[in-house]
Amino acid sequence: MARSSVSLRLFVAIALLAILPALGGWWAWKGQGPLQREATVLVKKGMNINQVADQLERDGVIRSASLFRLWARARKLQLIRGEYTFTAQASLSDVAGKLRRAEIHYTTVSIPEGAHAWAVQRRLKDFVPEDVFWTLWKSPRLAKTAGFEEAEDLEGLVAPATYKLHHAMEPEEIMLMLVEAFHDHVRPRLDGGVLSPYDTLILASLVEKETHMVEEQPKVAGVYKHRLDIGMRLQCDPTSLYARWLTGDLRFTAPVPEDIRRVHRFNTYSVSGLPPTPIAIPSATAIEAAKEPLEGKDLYFVATGRGGHTFAPSLKDHNRNVGAYRKEIARQRRAARG
Template sequence: MSLRFLVATVLLAVAPAIGGWWAWKGQGPLRQEATVLVRKGANLNQVADQLERDGVIRSASLFKLWARARKLQLIRGEYTFNPRASLSDVAGKLRRAEIHYTAVSIPEGAHAWSVQKRLKGFVPEEVFWTLWKSPRLAKTAGFEQAESLEGLVAPATYKLHHAMEPEEVMLMLVEAFRDQIRPKLEGGVLPPYETLILASLVEKETKLPEEQPKVAGVYKKRLDIGMRLQCDPTSLYARWLSGDLRFTAPLPGDIRRVHPFNTYTTAGLPPTPIAVPSASALEAAKAPEMGRDLYFVATGRGGHSFAPSLKDHNRNVGTYRKEIARQRRIARG
């Protein structure tokens, strides 16, 4: 046997192996990072064809052969692939279920419109507002009587991916509320849902934990004597529900608007919370600091002045206006 014939024979024997290795480990066709969604119910053939169609892999057929040999179990999710990812890289990422998540934060004080904006990449706007009124989701949160999910969302950072269904995303938020917040509402001076509503008013009035029990005390005392709460943030919430989405300070028209959520024109608590309350606001609403005070107004320096009488309150309002005027003079130079 000549040397030339021997070499040719060896090359013929190893060529398929080399070709197979290169098809498996060699650089793939992807030129830039790509994301592929494996949605609920997607099968192997659909995913393989999608990978080839999106230019992630060269051969859907080869991928299917490997996946069937390995009995690949597809896990629904969002997968991100790097440029030139090999077929081995792509297959390994799917096998290990290396799902790409996006962190979405729902902060304390967020209201419906803020939550919708933060979730817009995962829940279409029209779907969001439909789900926001879902009795089933409200029941899951622990308050089946709630008109909406306002306040029934736990403030947290959620890990989401784009293969999730919109209702699944919303369910995650209300389940977090049910598990983390709902039990903390028991044992207060008001029933649990009213405690949540009061806490949301306190949250929107002041961020200072040391002031929140005092604010809650003023509102609780007003409730006890039948006095209107006159909470500025509720007049803004009524404005937004009326279709005016200007996010500005209350205007005289807002204060005068007759609306179930405007506590200047309607007695008692609003029908639902007006935001996501913080833990400190919840504690304040459960145990308000009850004293003589019936009024409070901003100081203009970050806090509030409290007063037991309208006369004292009007004096505090005058002090606040002088402080704002002083700050404007300084700003003008």
């Protein structure tokens, strides 16, 4: 009986010795990881498995870079560049699976219609350093990719859209994405207008910044086209603001007399014709208005103060409309004071 008891204990001991390594391996693979809080790891272009394993261990996502490397080589892991977010206590199995499935964390960034260069820069600031942005903004190669080799910068050459970005992307790659979207979705719509495609884009940007009312956009385009035809300065307020910003004065406020008087190649109060580039991203409706401006006698327009604009063919009529606008603004101020 005693001999049988000893044999049983020996068998159990041997079995445990055989099972323990397997249990240890299972725990190392499926057990809770060391990460104390959610963390993000970037797998950048050119990184190999050794570098990623070391990065994961260094950031406290996994305990053993060596074990990760063994798994990655056994599974022939194909690393997909991207931004990966790992939850607290994620197991090695969770970490490996997320990389294998390329579960990249994206951030959506919207570039809206009407946005100008400074607005685009602010929206991309977490992905494109400011100095790099302004260098790429002047890139002839990117302008050519957009479809306008003659453009001096990318103003207006960015498609208004929502983009999916991650922090492992290179700044130039992000800017390329924006201009390629313009080339594919906006550039084809600029053909067939009364002006050249690039001039159509410039005119559309003026229309976009003057009014968002779709029904008014052909009228505004018509006024500017009429002025271009007779050699009259456009006197577009938004261009005077754009000239202000180009001088380094980044107050995003209404134009003041100083802006109107500023001699600048973008200020259409001081120079004739269209500005050298667009001044913002135009909408599809503004582009259509610039392609087919409404023909008429109107040469002036002014805000009504109630939304929309009043149009006039003569300076006398325009001045009467300006007076009506000022009275409306004064009335609204009196009402606001109670």
